[in-house]
Each structure stands twice: as structure tokens, then as C-alpha cells.
Amino acid sequence: MRVLVIGSGGREHALAWKIAQSPRLSKLFVAPGNGGTGAVAENVALDITDHAAVVAFCQSAAIDFVVVGPDAQVVAGLGDDVRTAGFTCFCPSKAAGQLEGSKGFTKALCDEMGIPTAAYGRFDNEAAALAYLYTQGAPIVIKADGLAAGKGVTVAMSVDEAEAAIIDCFAGAFGASGAEVVIEEFMMGEEVSLFVLCDGTDILPLTTAQDHKRAFDGDTGPNTGGMGAYSPAPVMTPEIYQETLERVIWPTVRGLAARGTPYQGVLYAGLMLTETGPRLVEYNARFGDPETQVMVMRLDSDLLDLLHATATGTLAGHEAVWKDQFALTVIMATKGYPGSYGKGSEITGADAVNSETLQVFHAGTRREDGRLLAEGGRVLNVTALGASAREAQQRAYAGVDSIVWPEGFCRRDIGWRELARSV
Numbered sequence: 315m316r317v318l319v320i321g322s323g324g325r326e327h328a329l330a331w332k333i334a335q336s337p338r339l340s341k342l343f344v345a346p347g348n349g350g351t352g353a354v355a356e357n358v359a360l361d362i363t364d365h366a367a368v369v370a371f372c373q374s375a376a377i378d379f380v381v382v383g384p385d386a387q388v389v390a391g392l393g394d395d396v397r398t399a400g401f402t403c404f405c406p407s408k409a410a411g412q413l414e415g416s417k418g419f420t421k422a423l424c425d426e427m428g429i430p431t432a433a434y435g436r437f438d439n440e441a442a443a444l445a446y447l448y449t450q451g452a453p454i455v456i457k458a459d460g461l462a463a464g465k466g467v468t469v470a471m472s473v474d475e476a477e478a479a480i481i482d483c484f485a486g487a488f489g490a491s492g493a494e495v496v497i498e499e500f501m502m503g504e505e506v507s508l509f510v511l512c513d514g515t516d517i518l519p520l521t522t523a524q525d526h527k528r529a530f531d532g533d534t535g536p537n538t539g540g541m542g543a544y545s546p547a548p549v550m551t552p553e554i555y556q557e558t559l560e561r562v563i564w565p566t567v568r569g570l571a572a573r574g575t576p577y578q579g580v581l582y583a584g585l586m587l588t589e590t591g592p593r594l595v596e597y598n599a600r601f602g603d604p605e606t607q608v609m610v611m612r613l614d615s616d617l618l619d620l621l622h623a624t625a626t627g628t629l630a631g632h633e634a635v636w637k638d639q640f641a642l643t644v645i646m647a648t649k650g651y652p653g654s655y656g657k658g659s660e661i662t663g664a665d666a667v668n669s670e671t672l673q674v675f676h677a678g679t680r681r682e683d684g685r686l687l688a689e690g691g692r693v694l695n696v697t698a699l700g701a702s703a704r705e706a707q708q709r710a711y712a713g714v715d716s717i718v719w720p721e722g723f724c725r726r727d728i729g730w731r732e733l734a735r736s737v
């Protein structure tokens with residue numbers, strides 16, 4: 315199979331790395347890729363926001379299967395355009411991708427299907443939003459309705475903070491994504507993510523992971539795209555897992571199918587484990603970044619096979635086999651991230667550390683004259699396997715410590731929740 319992976323993050327490097335191990339693969343491309351994907355695939359300098367250009371490349375390179383990584387391309391309907399041109403594509407339809415593209419859409423589906431989630435109101439003007447806030451009080455959560463690179467959410471501990479977030483949203487802090495605001499009940503508990511492949515009718519649950527969204531140690535500082543992750547997340551017990559499938563995942567899959575917009579792709583459920591059971595925080599309509607990096611390290615099955623079965627409605631009978639080990643990834647980011655940061659600093663030592671138990675997945679990197687340069691906010695994902703979360707953590711930080719990059723930083727406590735549980 316000739317395969318094209320769309321995207322340029324650590325997630326796409328991890329997907330490409332695993333797809334490259336498939337016996338069904340004959341040739342792998344990544345567009346546009348990064349300084350790491352070139353080692354496992356051919357990078358293609360495509361503008362992935364230009365759907366016609368993606369289709370033209372698929373035609374000229376005789377691509378058999380397209381795998382779309384990033385949320386922006388899912389929500390923009392790249393999958394629909396690629397399929398219309400006659401190609402098989404792992405990407406939900408634009409209609410089903412609304413699960414990620416519109417928080418209000420997901421909330422309405424939850425209401426319709428009785429899926430446990432936070433109570434909410436949805437508003438298209440400041441006065442109505444503020445009036446609702448005053449009836450609810452704090453703590454409370456204010457969200458821009460559309461995509462905002464993970465930065466459109468304010469967990470407000472006071473009414474003043476919530477007021478400011480509402481005013482900012484309607485003043486255009488998140489552009490068109492903030493034209494509508496969702497105000498949610500604050501849910502207390504531990505967060506965990508569950509990934510499930512859905513082919514429209516059947517599902518294949520993959521595994522669990524836990525992300526670390528805040529920039530600094532101790533879960534402090536601003537929200538980021540994710541500073542590290544580990545998998546599995548044992549906080550999701552077998553009982554909670556079953557309950558989540560029955561009360562959250564299946565109603566979602568059935569509800570979307572009944573509406574005539576079946577979900578085909580990976581469902582990434584962000585869950586809050588509350589006193590009253592698992593409740594949905596949000597859905598994403600694509601793989602997690604950096605959760606994918608830890609998942610692929612643990613996966614023994616053929617990822618290409620699973621993604622292709624998902625995209626062709628033939629998941630029934632497939633299984634996913636996981637190593638009975640922990641994987642943990644530490645994000646090395648450019649100093650300043652998630653705010654403004656410089657570009658072009660040199661990194662050395664990143665190529666030397668790869669082994670059976672340690673892989674450095676690249677995100678914002680590029681190669682120039684044999685040098686590895688930092689090009690983005692999140693730059694390297696140092697990912698290790700271990701018999702325990704602690705062993706995986708030790709190996710990941712040993713990897714981090716052998717990389718020389720004065721302009722980079724990372725959190726030093728990735729996996730702390732699991733380590734605190736397991737002592």
C-alpha cells in the first residue's frame with residue numbers, strides 16, 4: 315500500500331514510525347512532515363490546507379490510503395474532499411468531525427443521547443452569557459465554541475475571572491471560534507483519555523492515556539497542547555472503562571449513525587472521573603498529541619491494518635494487542651512556549667538516543683545542512699517504554715538529559731499522578 319500521512323507534529327511522526335513497520339506498506343509519504351519523519355518516510359512539501367493540492371498529489375503519487383492527523387484538517391473536511399476524489403482516507407467526515415469542531419454540537423448530542431457531561435448553556439451574546447454566569451456562580455468553565463488550539467478554555471475559580479473570559483471571547487480573543495460561548499458546570503475529578511477506533515458501525519477500543527496540559531511542573535502555568543503523557547492510565551479501572559463504553563462511547567456512535575452522519579475514525583474521549591462516574595469533558599476527532607506517541611510504543615498490532623479497516627468499515631474481527639508495559643513521553647519545547655518563542659536554535663544528540671525502549675519523535679524540527687533545528691513550540695517528544703511508570707519515566711528523562719539544547723525546556727514531573735499512586 316502507498317500511504318500518505320497528513321501533518322507535521324509528533325503525532326504524525328509517531329503514526330508514520332508505526333505505519334512504516336507494517337508489512338502491508340510499500341511506500342510512505344508525510345506531508346509536510348518534519349525533521350524526524352524524513353527518517354521513516356518521504357517528506358512532501360504540500361500546503362495541507364489546499365485540498366486540491368493534496369488530491370493532486372494523491373493522484374500523481376498513486377496513493378492508496380491517506381491518514382489525516384491534525385484537528386484543523388479534520389474539521390475543514392479534508393477527508394470528504396479526498397474521498398470524493400476516490401481515495402480511501404482515515405478521517406471522519408466534516409459532519410461527524412463537528413464533535414471536535416463545535417463544543418455546542420457535542421453538548422447537543424450528549425443531551426439527545428443522555429451522555430453524562432457537565433451542565434451547560436450556549437450563548438451568542440455577552441449580555442445573555444453574563445446573565446447566565448450570575449445565576450450559576452463559580453467555579454465555572456468558559457469555553458470558546460470553536461477550535462482555539464487548546465487555549466479557548468478558562469476554568470474560572472471566581473465570578474470576576476469568568477466575567478473577564480466571557481468579555482474577552484466576545485471581544486474576539488479567539489476570532490470566529492469565540493463568536494459563541496459555552497458556559498459549563500465545573501466537574502471535579504481526575505482526567506483521563508480513552509481512544510476508540512470506529513468504522514461507522516463497529517468499534518475497537520484502543521487504550522487509555524493521561525496528558526499533562528499545563529506548561530510547568532506541578533500542573534502550573536498556562537495550558538498547552540500537552541507537555542507529556544503516559545499510557546496506560548490505570549486510574550481508568552476495568553469497571554470505569556466498561557461504564558465509559560456503555561454510557562459515553564456507544565451512545566455517541568449510535569447517535570451519530572442515527573443522524574445519518576456515522577463516525578469513521580478515532581474517537582478521543584476526554585473524561586473526568588467524578589464521584590458519580592465518568593463524565594465527558596470533550597471529544598476530539600483525531601489522535602492525541604502527545605498521546606499517540608505513547609500509544610504506538612505499546613502497540614504490537616499492525617497500525618496500518620487497523621486504520622485501513624476503520625476507514626473501510628471492516629473493523630469487525632480486528633483486535634489491538636498492547637505490550638504489558640508503560641510508555642511515557644516528555645515534550646521538549648522551545649523556551650517561551652506556549653507564548654512567543656524564537657526559531658532556529660540548534661539541537662544535538664537527539665539522533666543518538668533511539669533504541670528498542672526509547673524513541674525521540676519530532677514535532678517542530680527541521681534539518682538544514684546536517685544540523686537539527688528547532689522550528690516550533692513543541693519540538694521533541696522523548697518517549698520510553700518500561701515495566702513500570704517509574705522505569706518508563708527514568709528512561710525518558712535519561713533520554714532528555716542526553717540531548718543538548720540550551721533553548722529548550724521540559725517538565726520534570728511527567729507521570730506524577732501514576733507515580734504517586736504506585737508508591
Ligand code: AMP
Pocket residue numbers: 432455457464467469498499500501502505527584595596
Ligand atoms: P477542553 O478543551 O474542553 O478539553 O478543556 C481544556 C481543559 O479544561 C480540560 O482538559 C480540563 O482540564 C478543563 N475543563 C474543561 N471543561 C471542564 C469542566 N466542565 N470542569 C472542569 N474542568 C474542565
Ligand code: GLY
Pocket residue numbers: 464525539540598601602603604605
Ligand atoms: N494532547 C491533547 C490533544 O491532543 O488535544
